[in-house]
Amino acid sequence: MNDITRDGNPVLRKRAEKLSFPLDAKYIKVANEMMEYLKNSQDPKIAEKYHLRAGVGLAAPQIGLSIQMASVLVPGPENEIVFEETLVNPVIISQSVQVAALEEGEGCLSVDKDVPGYVPRHDRITIRYQTLDGEEKTIKLRDYPAIVCQHEIDHLKGTLFYDHINKKDPLDIEEGAILIG
Numbered sequence: 739m740n741d742i743t744r745d746g747n748p749v750l751r752k753r754a755e756k757l758s759f760p761l762d763a764k765y766i767k768v769a770n771e772m773m774e775y776l777k778n779s780q781d782p783k784i785a786e787k788y789h790l791r792a793g794v795g796l797a798a799p800q801i802g803l804s805i806q807m808a809s810v811l812v813p814g815p816e817n818e819i820v821f822e823e824t825l826v827n828p829v830i831i832s833q834s835v836q837v838a839a840l841e842e843g844e845g846c847l848s849v850d851k852d853v854p855g856y857v858p859r860h861d862r863i864t865i866r867y868q869t870l871d872g873e874e875k876t877i878k879l880r881d882y883p884a885i886v887c888q889h890e891i892d893h894l895k896g897t898l899f900y901d902h903i904n905k906k907d908p909l910d911i912e913e914g915a916i917l918i919g
C-alpha cells in the first residue's frame with residue numbers, strides 16, 4: 739500500500755467503475771490487501787515499524803484502481819471495531835437532514851497536507867452495497883461510521899474531503915450541526 743495515489747492524480751477525480759459479479763479474483767485480493775493495510779495501520783507496533791499513516795477506510799482509487807470498492811475499519815471508543823466491511827458498488831439511498839462533522843476535521847492518505855476545517859456530512863445514512871461474495875446489503879449508519887463511509891463513497895465519485903470545507907471560514911458549520919468528538 740505504499741503506492742497510494744496522491745491528490746493531482748486524475749484517478750482521484752474520476753467516477754469509479756461499477757463492478758459486476760462474480761468479482762474477478764484480482765479484486766477480491768485487492769480488497770483483502772486494503773483491509774490488511776487498515777488493520778496494520780491501526781496496530782501501533784506495526785504502524786510504527788512500517789511508518790504507516792493510520793486509516794479507518796481506504797478506497798480503490800487511492801491505490802490506482804478506478805473501481806467502486808472501499809474497505810472500512812472503524813474503531814470504537816475502547817478501540818474495539820464497531821464497523822468492518824468492504825463495500826462494493828455502494829450507494830447512499832437515504833440521508834438525514836441533520837448535519838454532522840468530526841470535531842478534529844478529516845484527513846486523507848491521498849492528501850499529504852493537513853486541511854483544517856469542518857467537513858459537513860450527513861449524521862445518518864442508509865447505504866446499499868454488495869459484499870465481496872455478491873450479497874446485497876442495506877444498512878443504516880450514524881455518527882463516526884457514517885462519516886467514514888461518506889468519505890469513502892466520495893472517493894468513488896472523485897470527491898475529496900476538503901471539497902466540502904467552507905473556503906472562506908473553514909470552521910463555519912451550519913446551525914445545529916452535530917460535532918463528533
Ligand SMILES: O=CN(O)CCNC(=O)c1cccc(Cl)c1Cl
Nearest residue numbers: 793794795844845846847886889
Ligand atoms: O479514504 C481514506 N483515507 O484517505 C485514509 C486516511 N483517512 C482516514 O482514515 C480518515 C481520517 C479522518 C476522518 C476520516 Cl472520515 C477518514 Cl476516512
Ligand code: NI
Nearest residue numbers: 845846847848
Ligand atoms: Ni481518503
